[in-house]
Amino acid sequence: MSEPESESQESIAVVLPDGSELDVDAGATVEDCAYEIGPGLGRDTVAGKLDGDLVAREEPVYDGAELEIVTDQSEAYLRVMRHSAAHCLAQAVERQFDDVKLAIGPPTDEGFYYDFDDLDVDEDDLETLEDEIEEIVEADYDIEREEVSIEEARDRLEQRDEPYKLELLEEFAAEGETVTFYSQGEWEDLCAGPHVDSTGEIGAVELLEIAGAYWRGDETNPMQTRIYGTAFEDESDLEAFLERRREAAQRDHRKIGREMDLFSIQDVTGPGLPLYHPPGKTVLNELSEFVRELNGEAGYDYVETPHVFKTDLWHRSGHYENYKDDMFVFDVGDDEFGLKPMNCPGHAAIFQDHSWSYRDLPIRYAEDGKVYRREQRGELSGLSRVWAFTIDDGHLFVRPDQIEQEVEQILEMIFTVLETFDLDYEVSLATRPEKSVGSDEIWERAESILESVLEESKMDYEVEEGDGAFYGPKIDFGFEDAIGRVWDGPTVQLDFNMPERFDLTYVGEDNEEHRPVMIHRGIYGSYERFFMVLIEHFEGNFPLWLAPEQVRVLPISDDNLDYAREVASEFEGFRIEVGDRDATLERKIRAAHDDRVPYQIIVGDDEEEAGTISVRDRFERQEYDVDIDAFRAHLEAERDEKRTEPNFLQ
Numbered sequence: 001m002s003e004p005e006s007e008s009q010e011s012i013a014v015v016l017p018d019g020s021e022l023d024v025d026a027g028a029t030v031e032d033c034a035y036e037i038g039p040g041l042g043r044d045t046v047a048g049k050l051d052g053d054l055v056a057r058e059e060p061v062y063d064g065a066e067l068e069i070v071t072d073q074s075e076a077y078l079r080v081m082r083h084s085a086a087h088c089l090a091q092a093v094e095r096q097f098d099d100v101k102l103a104i105g106p107p108t109d110e111g112f113y114y115d116f117d118d119l120d121v122d123e124d125d126l127e128t129l130e131d132e133i134e135e136i137v138e139a140d141y142d143i144e145r146e147e148v149s150i151e152e153a154r155d156r157l158e159q160r161d162e163p164y165k166l167e168l169l170e171e172f173a174a175e176g177e178t179v180t181f182y183s184q185g186e187w188e189d190l191c192a193g194p195h196v197d198s199t200g201e202i203g204a205v206e207l208l209e210i211a212g213a214y215w216r217g218d219e220t221n222p223m224q225t226r227i228y229g230t231a232f233e234d235e236s237d238l239e240a241f242l243e244r245r246r247e248a249a250q251r252d253h254r255k256i257g258r259e260m261d262l263f264s265i266q267d268v269t270g271p272g273l274p275l276y277h278p279p280g281k282t283v284l285n286e287l288s289e290f291v292r293e294l295n296g297e298a299g300y301d302y303v304e305t306p307h308v309f310k311t312d313l314w315h316r317s318g319h320y321e322n323y324k325d326d327m328f329v330f331d332v333g334d335d336e337f338g339l340k341p342m343n344c345p346g347h348a349a350i351f352q353d354h355s356w357s358y359r360d361l362p363i364r365y366a367e368d369g370k371v372y373r374r375e376q377r378g379e380l381s382g383l384s385r386v387w388a389f390t391i392d393d394g395h396l397f398v399r400p401d402q403i404e405q406e407v408e409q410i411l412e413m414i415f416t417v418l419e420t421f422d423l424d425y426e427v428s429l430a431t432r433p434e435k436s437v438g439s440d441e442i443w444e445r446a447e448s449i450l451e452s453v454l455e456e457s458k459m460d461y462e463v464e465e466g467d468g469a470f471y472g473p474k475i476d477f478g479f480e481d482a483i484g485r486v487w488d489g490p491t492v493q494l495d496f497n498m499p500e501r502f503d504l505t506y507v508g509e510d511n512e513e514h515r516p517v518m519i520h521r522g523i524y525g526s527y528e529r530f531f532m533v534l535i536e537h538f539e540g541n542f543p544l545w546l547a548p549e550q551v552r553v554l555p556i557s558d559d560n561l562d563y564a565r566e567v568a569s570e571f572e573g574f575r576i577e578v579g580d581r582d583a584t585l586e587r588k589i590r591a592a593h594d595d596r597v598p599y600q601i602i603v604g605d606d607e608e609e610a611g612t613i614s615v616r617d618r619f620e621r622q623e624y625d626v627d628i629d630a631f632r633a634h635l636e637a638e639r640d641e642k643r644t645e646p647n648f649l650q
Contacts, residue, residue, distance in 0.1 A: 012063035024061065031057040034069045044071040047080050047194035054079060056180070056193035058145060070194075072201075078233070082107035084143060084195045085133075085202050085231035090114045091187040092132035093227070097121070102189065103164040103215060103224055110241070111230030115213055117164065119225045126207040129227070133205050140200030141184040145193060153179050153190060164215065165190045204238040205231045208245075219377050247483050253535035254382040260540055260548065260596060263383065272380040272387030274528065279548035282575065283534075284527055286546050288368055290420070290642075291392045291523055294413050300366040300394060305346030307370060311336040316501055317345035318437050322470045326373050343369035344495075344520055347395040348502045351516075356506040361516060362398040362406055368527070369393045383532040384487070390527045396519040397504065403517055407453045407475075407492055410521045414477060414490045417523055421534065421543075422644045424480035425489065427459055430467035437471055438497040446494040447473045469520075471497045479530075481537040487529060493520040540596045541618055544646060545639045551576040552597045554588045556604035563608040567601060570628050574635060593618065598646045599635070621649040 010026040014033060024033055030050070034057070035042030045057045049068040054076055061067060070076045086105035089112070094100055097119055105114030121129075148156075150173045157165045169190060172179045182191045184199055196202065207229040215221035232238040249255075257263050262280035269275060276284060295302070311329060314320040319327070319341060328339040340346065347365045356363065370390050379385050398406050418425055429450055432443045450473055454461050461475075468474055474493035478486040495518040498504075505513040524530035534542070544550055551574055555564040564578050579588045585602070592600045602614040602622075615631055616622040634648050 012061070014061050014063075014065045014067040017066075017068050022067070026063075027060055029058050029060055030055060030067065030069065033061055033067055037069070041069060041071070044073075046070050046072060046074075046077060046196060049076060054194060056145065056195075058147075078231075079107045080194050081196050081202055081233070082112040082231045083193070084199065085205050085229065086112035086114050087143075087182065087184065087187075087189055087191070087195070088133045088136045088199060088202060088205070089129065089207070089227060089229055090116075090189060091136055091184065092129045093119065093121075094187065095132055096125075096128060101164060102162055104168070105189075111208065111228060113226050113228045115215070115224045115226045117215075117222060117224050121210060121225060121227070123210060126210070126227075130205065130207050133207075136185070137199050137202050137205070139185065140198050142198050143182055143184045143195045145195075146181045146183065146188075147178050148181060149178055153181070156181070157190065162190075202231060203233040204235045205229060206238060206242065214376070217376055217379070244483055248485070248536075251483070251536040251539045252382075253384075253532045256535050256540040257382070259594075262535070262548075265382070265386075270387070271377055272375060272385070274383060274386060274388070280531075282548045283542065283546050284531065287524065287527060287530070288392070290417075291366075291368075294416060294523065295364075295366045295394065298364065298409055298413060299362075300364040303347060303350055303365045303367050305340070305343055305350075305367060305369060307372070308337050308339050309346065311338050313345050313349065314338055317348070317498060318471060318501060319345065322435060322437070326375070328372050328374055339372035340369075341371055341373050343367055343371060343391060343393045344395055344498065344518070345502075347393075348498050348504060348518065351397050352502050352504055356397075356516075358399060358506055358508045358514070361506055362396050362402050363516075364394065364396045366392075366394045383528040386528055389529070391522050392524045392527065394521045394523070396521070397499075397506075397516040398519060399506070399514070400517055403449050403494070403519070404453055406519055407450070407494075408457070410492050410519070411453070411457065411475075413523055414492075417490070418477075418479075420642050420644075421537070423533075423537065426478040426480065426486055427454070427461040428464045428467070428476045428478070429454060429461055430464045430469075430474045430476055432468050432473065433466045433470060435470055436468070438500075442496040443473065446496055450475055450492070450494060469493050469495075471495045472520075474520075479533050479537075481533055482539070485536075487533045489525045489530070489533070491520070491522050491525060494518075495520060538644075541598075542596070543642065543644045544598045544635065545642050547596070547598050548575065549577055549595065549597050550574050550639075551599045551601060551635070552579050552592045552595075553577070553601045553603065554579045554585060554592065556585050556602065558582075560603050560605065560608055564601075564603050567603055567613060567628065571632055571635070574639075589616065593620070599648070601631075615648060617646040617649050619646070619649075623649050 011023050012026050013021045013023050016022055022033060022036060024036055030048030031045050034045040047057055047070040048055050050065045090102055090105055093116060100119050101117035103115035153169055180192060181188050182193060182195055207227060209228050211226045212223050213226040215224055260279055261277045263274045263276050265274050311320055323341055327341050330337055351363060368390055372388050375385055396406055431447055472493050472495040474491050477490040479489040480486050498518050499515050504516055506516055508514045551571060553564045553568045555561045561580055568576050568578050598618055600616040602616060607613050612625050613628055614624045615626045
C-alpha cells in the first residue's frame with residue numbers, strides 16, 4: 001500500500017516591480033525568489049529591497065512584500081558597495097590603531113562613514129588609512145556572512161570589549177533569536193548587511209574628512225570620531241564627485257557669509273542662533289519685501305504673534321504631544337511656557353477670536369514669524385539647520401469648496417518665486433506619517449485633493465509615503481541649486497485637524513455652523529535656508545535687486561573724488577558706495593570684484609570733462625563714455641524686473 005502524500009509546503013506571494021506576483025515557498029529568501037524568476041538573475045543577485053528597505057540576499061521574504069532584486073546593474077548597488085567600503089575603513093583603522101572601539105558605519109547618499117571611540121586621528125592619517133584600504137581591496141577577501149545566536153554574539157563582543165556593539169546587540173535581540181556577522185580576512189563586524197561578495201569588488205575609495213559625532217546622535221552620549229569617505233565603481237565617477245565637492249566648498253555659504261559680512265553664528269550667543277550683519281539683513285529685507293508684494297496681490301492680511309506661548313496652546317494644537325522633544329519649554333511661576341516651534345496655532349487663535357460668515361472666507365493670514373526648534377547640536381550647520389529661524393508663513397481658513405482654487409493660487413506664487421530666481425525644482429506629495437492626528441477619512445480626503453491639484457496642473461511629482469506633517473498631507477518643493485543639490489523649499493499643507501482642535505467655525509449659507517479647512521503654506525520655506533540656497537546658488541553674486549551693495553563708484557585718482565561723489569548722488573534709491581580709499585585703480589577694481597558688487601562706475605579726467613561714466617560689470621566687461629541717465633534707467637529696469645544677471649554690457 002502506497003504512502004499518503006504529505007501536505008504541500010505553505011506558499012506566499014511577493015509583488016515584483018512590474019506589479020506581478022511571484023508565488024514562493026514560505027521561508028524563501030530574496031535569492032531564492034531571484035532564482036525562481038531566472039537562474040541568471042539568481043546568480044547575479046547581490047541584495048534585495050523589501051518594501052523599499054535594502055536587505056541581504058539571504059533575508060527571508062514575507063507574504064505581500066514588494067520585492068526588488070539588486071544586482072551590480074541596480075541603482076542600489078552603489079549603496080551596497082559603499083557599506084562594504086565602510087567595513088574596509090574600520091578594518092584599516094583597527095590595523096593601524098590599537099584598542100579602538102567600533103560604533104556604526106552605514107552607507108550614505110554620498111558615500112559612507114564609520115564612528116570610532118578611543119581613536120586619536122587627524123587629517124594627516126587619512127592617506128595612511130587610504131593606503132591600507134587599497135591593500136584590503138587588492139587582497140580581494142571574500143566577504144562572508146554568518147548567522148549566530150544572540151548568546152554567541154554576546155560572547156564574541158564581550159571578548160573583544162565592544163560596548164557599542166553590545167548595546168546594538170540588545171536592540172537586535174528584541175527583534176529575533178539570531179544576528180549576523182560579516183567577515184573579511186582577519187576582521188569581522190556585527191552587521192545586518194548587505195554587502196558585496198568580496199573586497200575586490202569595491203571600486204575607487206577616497207576618505208574625505210574627520211568630524212566629531214555623538215553616539216546615537218544624542219549630545220548626552222560620548223563624542224566619537226567619525227571618518228567620512230566615499231566610493232564609486234570607477235575613478236572617473238570618483239573624480240567627478242570630488243570636483244562637485246570642490247565646487248560646493250567654493251560655494252559654501254558659511255565661507256561666503258564671512259567674506260561678504262552677511263551673518264555670523266558665535267559661541268558666545270549660542271549654537272544655531274544666527275546674527276545678521278547689515279549686508280545680510282539688507283538681502284533679507286529685499287526677500288521679505290518680495291513676499292509682501294506677492295501676499296498683497298493674493299489678498300493676505302499680516303498678523304503678528306509672540307515668540308512664546310503658554311503650553312496650553314501647544315496641548316490644544318497637538319504640538320505638545322507630537323513635538324515637545326523639539327521645543328524649548330520652561331516654567332514661569334505655576335505656568336509652563338514654550339518658545340513657538342510653529343506659527344500656525346497663534347493664527348488659529350486669531351481666527352477663533354472672531355465670528356465668521358461663509359461670505360468672509362477665505363481668510364488669509366501672513367506673518368514673517370520667528371520660530372524655535374531644538375535640533376541636536378550635531379545636526380546644526382550654518383543657516384541650513386538652526387535653532388531660530390523665520391518662516392514666510394501663511395495660513396488660510398477656507399470653505400471646502402475653496403480648497404483647490406486656493407492651493408492653485410499658492411502654487412502660482414511659488415512658481416513666481418522659482419522663475420524669479422531661475423531655480424529648478426522637484427515636487428513631492430507627502431502622505432500620512434505613522435505619528436499623526438485625525439481620522440482615516442480626513443487624511444484620505446486631504447491627500448485626494450492635493451493629488452487632484454497636482455494631476456490637473458500636469459506637474460511631475462513623486463509620492464513620499466509617510467512624509468506628511470502630523471496634522472495633514474502636503475505638497476513639498478525642493479530647490480535645485482546651480483550644482484544640482486536639492487534643498488527643502490516651499491510647502492503647501494492641508495489641515496483638517498487643527499480646526500477641530502480649536503473648534504473653528506463659520507456660519508454657512510444654511511445658517512448652520514461649519515468647520516473651515518486650514519491651509520499652511522510657505523513660499524520660501526524659511527528665510528534662513530532660502531538665504532543659504534541663494535548664497536550658494538549665486539556663489540554670493542546676488543542679482544542687482546538683492547545685492548547688499550549694488551554699485552560702487554571708483555575714482556581713478558583723488559582728483560576725481562568730488563566728481564565720483566557727484567555721480568553717486570545721481571543714483572538715489574540704489575545702494576551705492578564711493579571707493580575713496582587710498583589705492584590704485586587696479587586694486588579698487590579687484591576689491592569691488594571680490595566684494596561681489598554687480599556694477600562698478602569708473603570716473604577719471606576724461607569722464608569728468610565729458611560728464612559721462614565708464615561702466616564695468618562683475619564679468620569684467622567694460623563700456624566707456626556711458627550716459628549717466630541711460631545707465632540709471634537701465635539699473636531701474638534691471639532692479640524692478642528682478643533680473644538674475646547684470647546685462648547692461650551684453
